[in-house]
Amino acid sequence: MPEFGKVVVFGVGLIGGSFALALKEAGAVEEIVGFGRTPVTLRVAQEIGVIDRAGINPAHEIGDADIVLVATPVAQMPDIFARIAPYLGPHTIVTDGGSTKGDVVAEARAAFAERIGQFVPAHPIAGAENSGPSAARWDLYQGKKVVVTPLPENGDEALDRVKRAWSVCGADIYELAPEAHDRVFAAVSHLPHLLSFALVHDLAVRDDAEVFFTFAASGFRDFTRIAASHPEMWRDICLANREALLVELDSYRAQLDELRLALAGNDGERLEEIFGIARQARREWAGGR
């Protein structure tokens, strides 16, 4: 008998669809029920075996579900939380796949109120270029990290169930407090995106932009790869994690001020020191992966 009975997935694209396929591949789930914004997406997801059937009414699907994964863009989560909150069964555990946690937790608290213990926030670290159900892959999470950000109200059983599900998908499970999660991802993901967008924009709006792009080479290519990311998605992530991102941005601006001072003062020693520390850290990081 599979470890999980009914699993409901809101958003049957890359993140939710791959979660569904991974549980199925492991024989760990009895039934996957999918909800989505358009009937076409759900039909495709069913045809290619990502879900077993499309859900019609949350009132009929949530109460007896073991796990409800909300894997939509973060902006859509408040609405979904509100729609499912009245129907949580005593056994139902809800989790999410959002890349920011503080805002999602606040919305979940508003919707689930005294049942917030049944919501276990999480963030699977597995982006990819493509989206939609046809981008889903059973092995997307193999060896990837999933960060679970437990709430004080989460019981052991709720926490374990979410961790187990992601483990079954092949992921390595980490725990961070929601605030620590948002601080870390502001620094290592959201800020670099902002910085990369900023560089390309600064060049693109110049009258003689063409001459700059003509001579841009491999260093530019790597540095700006993430500037080809989705503008709306990154607008939402930046706003959702605004407070932590502002802190990281200000820390970075102070770092640039220091570099400017060293450069303007011809302080080669300080420049080399900063570059050297960065190089060593970058090499150790790459070597440890």
Place this chain on the structure above:
Amino acid sequence: MPEFGKVVVFGVGLIGGSFALALKEAGAVEEIVGFGRTPVTLRVAQEIGVIDRAGINPAHEIGDADIVLVATPVAQMPDIFARIAPYLGPHTIVTDGGSTKGDVVAEARAAFAERIGQFVPAHPIAGAENSGPSAARWDLYQGKKVVVTPLPENGDEALDRVKRAWSVCGADIYELAPEAHDRVFAAVSHLPHLLSFALVHDLAVRDDAEVFFTFAASGFRDFTRIAASHPEMWRDICLANREALLVELDSYRAQLDELRLALAGNDGERLEEIFGIARQARREWAGGR
């Protein structure tokens, strides 16, 4: 009969050695004479066929050379220019492979004085991870860009000879004024390196640096790849191109200020606009390569 007679190369590593090999591969040179800082390097270069022989005394090698390529780090160029200046023959053309041009031109003017017309500055855009003569490859410049930055004093024949040599190596030849060159490369190469070093350094010096690096993923990897570059080399490049780099750094800081304002003011529309312009420019750039 080969197009070029004697070619003298100062610095027989990746840049100079590959130039030598490419000319030989094309059958375009009679003899390659190498100068270097250590006898060992020159012996290796000769053994693997990068040079035909090691030069001993510039007084005996420069006067009858068709081309003298100075392919050392920029910091060593003033000394080499001073050593060879007394021996330029009427037919000798000197060129260089430095990645900054304003400073090299100033040093060349000081050394060559009224014979500055015999110096044609250039910058081959072909870095690689490795260095030394054994890293040299005959095909390094195939399809790569070489920027020639002519001086008002350069005659057509001098300019053509340098362009021809790089064309024979398989490169595509571009022309920029030295100041334009330095401005462009400050923006698309030197600044991104500075920004990438800054991000990694800002994280590396934190007490809890470990937690940040633990969750850094592919976006961080691409953005920081150039932060593993050589600290001394980049110190020298930043200082050599200090004025142009300061201008670009200040332009970028103003861009960050604007992004900070939009973020702090919850101005999603402006964020999306900036991200969208960047994304489109990045995609067009990648598509055009």
